[in-house]
Amino acid sequence: MKHAAGTLAFLARCVVVGLAAAFVIGLVWPASGERLRAGLHLPAAPAASPGAQAAPAPTSYADAVAVAAPSVVNIYANKIVNERAIKMYDNPILQQMLGGTLTTYARPEKTLGSGVIISAQGYVLTNYHVIAHATDIQVLLYDGRVAQARVVGSDEETDLAVLKIDAGNLPVIQLAEQKPRPGDVVLAIGNPLGLNQTVTMGIVSAVGRQLNDSSAEDFIQTDAAINFGNSGGALVNAEGKLVGINALLIGRAANAEGIGFAIPADTAKNVLDQIVATGHVMRGWLGADYSFVPVTADSGLPSAARGASVTDVYPGSPAALAGIQPHDILLRIGDDDIRDPADLRKRESAIKPGTTVEISGLRNGSPFHTKATLSERPAMSADTTTATDDSQQ
Numbered sequence: 001m002k003h004a005a006g007t008l009a010f011l012a013r014c015v016v017v018g019l020a021a022a023f024v025i026g027l028v029w030p031a032s033g034e035r036l037r038a039g040l041h042l043p044a045a046p047a048a049s050p051g052a053q054a055a056p057a058p059t060s061y062a063d064a065v066a067v068a069a070p071s072v073v074n075i076y077a078n079k080i081v082n083e084r085a086i087k088m089y090d091n092p093i094l095q096q097m098l099g100g101t102l103t104t105y106a107r108p109e110k111t112l113g114s115g116v117i118i119s120a121q122g123y124v125l126t127n128y129h130v131i132a133h134a135t136d137i138q139v140l141l142y143d144g145r146v147a148q149a150r151v152v153g154s155d156e157e158t159d160l161a162v163l164k165i166d167a168g169n170l171p172v173i174q175l176a177e178q179k180p181r182p183g184d185v186v187l188a189i190g191n192p193l194g195l196n197q198t199v200t201m202g203i204v205s206a207v208g209r210q211l212n213d214s215s216a217e218d219f220i221q222t223d224a225a226i227n228f229g230n231s232g233g234a235l236v237n238a239e240g241k242l243v244g245i246n247a248l249l250i251g252r253a254a255n256a257e258g259i260g261f262a263i264p265a266d267t268a269k270n271v272l273d274q275i276v277a278t279g280h281v282m283r284g285w286l287g288a289d290y291s292f293v294p295v296t297a298d299s300g301l302p303s304a305a306r307g308a309s310v311t312d313v314y315p316g317s318p319a320a321l322a323g324i325q326p327h328d329i330l331l332r333i334g335d336d337d338i339r340d341p342a343d344l345r346k347r348e349s350a351i352k353p354g355t356t357v358e359i360s361g362l363r364n365g366s367p368f369h370t371k372a373t374l375s376e377r378p379a380m381s382a383d384t385t386t387a388t389d390d391s392q393q
Contacts, residue, residue: 058238061187065199067240070142071173072233074191075113075126075149075163077134083107114190114233115139115163116245117170118272124163125268126232127247128154131161139165142197153275157283159247160268162275173234175265176241180204180220188224188246188260190233200225202258204243209261210342218346219261220244226260235262244268284351285377286324286333287317290341293329307331307361308341322359322372332360348374 084104113130117123124139131137137149147165154161180186184204192198202224209219222235226249235244244262274281290308310328313319324330330338334357338344351357353376360369 061185061199061201061238064187064236064238064240065189068173068187068234068236068242069189069197069199070171071117072142072189072197073115073117073124074140074196075111075115075124075130075232076138076140077111077113077131078136078138079109079111079132079134080107112191112194112229113231114229114246116173116232116234116242118172118269120170120172122165122167122170123152123272123276124149124165125245125272126161126163127245128156128159128161130232131163137163139163140196141167142171153279155271155275155281158263158267158271158281160245160263160271162272173236174241175269176237176239176243179264179266180207180237180243182206184243185238186222186224186243187236187238187240188222188226188230188233188262189236190226190230190246192225192227192229194229202260205259207264208342211261218264218267218342219247220264222260222262223258224260225258282353283349283377284353284355284374285317286319286348286372286374287314288312288319288324290330290344292341306340307338308344318372318374322370324359324370324372325363328361328363328368330359330361333357349377353377 082104111130111134113126115124115126115130118125131151131154134151137151139147139149141147145167147167149163149165152162152164182204186202186204188200188202190198202222204220205223206221207218209221211219220235220243222244224235226246230246231248233246234242235246237243242265244264245268246260246262249260271281288310289312291311293307293309307329310319310324310326310330312326313324330344332338333344333347334351336347338347351374353374356371356373358369358371360367362368
């Protein structure tokens with residue numbers, strides 16, 4: 001026992017002496033650790049790269065607001081609204097017998113909205129429902145100037161309108177180079193409830209939202225607060241660059257909160273360019289209705305199989321002339337693969353009417369190819385039953 005105890009005491013003294021020596025050497029020769037590792041052929045610990053650490057979230061978005069806010073304007077549209085009412089007879093006996101007569105009277109109505117200055121030439125983007133049937137449109141600029149606006153053109157399907165104002169030194173908004181992604185921080189700038197230049201913050205909740213199955217919608221969904229008067233205003237990213245035009249929301253009547261929608265900036269810019277060039281928007285039309293490709297649960301295929309299933313073909317349409325049939329699965333149009341029905345509607349709308357494209361797909365499981373010459377899409381109005389524009393909130 002005495003021999004074992006002596007051995008342990010000796011080892012303990014050696015450990016203490018070794019630690020003390022290492023401490024002294026470390027003070028006198030700081031680089032000794034690296035040299036020892038090199039001598040033992042041990043890799044040194046990797047140094048953290050400057051870009052490896054995530055950048056801290058900004059504590060303020062004031063710089064982004066300062067960039068974008070001067071390009072956002074207030075819009076005041078005066079309208080004459082015709083309403084029906086019952087005009088009572090003056091004679092009490094006739095009132096009791098007949099009640100009154102149905103009549104129509106006109107009353108003035110003012111609509112609040114917002115807009116975004118897109119070019120130095122005075123073109124302003126806003127929502128169609130803000131200026132629809134307006135007899136007089138006034139635009140209040142960020143610097144306090146007031147300009148009379150005229151309607152260059154509108155597109156009811158996307159709920160966009162292009163206005164023109166005559167003013168100099170106009171601050172033009174910058175368009176974002178990259179499309180927004182779910183989770184990106186966005187700011188909504190507009191004129192809610194006539195409060196003037198109000199900013200709300202949220203994130204992109206989703207992209208590619210479609211509220212009407214028959215149109216080529218591609219909304220950005222956001223939880224940034226959108227209220228009456230925000231329509232036509234700017235949805236910008238954290239750099240103050242335009243990613244969308246605020247359009248509508250699902251209100252509390254549907255037991256919803258924080259669900260707003262904006263028209264993507266690239267869609268809005270395309271509409272503006274066409275309206276400025278031709279006065280209206282032309283869309284390609286294949287003449288068929290689509291739905292998602294049905295996939296059974298035990299098929300082994302992913303639930304979101306690509307392509308679009310044809311549900312109906314309009315008589316005499318380009319699709320009918322091309323021999324496309326219900327239940328066909330369309331996989332490719334022109335040079336583009338088809339992801340889903342919404343993607344197909346968007347792609348066919350972007351094709352110039354009169355263009356002939358090759359269409360590929362499956363019919364009863366067998367591949368087929370055909371060519372179709374797209375025509376101009378018939379005029380249609382946007383009709384959403386689940387959403388309401390903020391002018392009705």
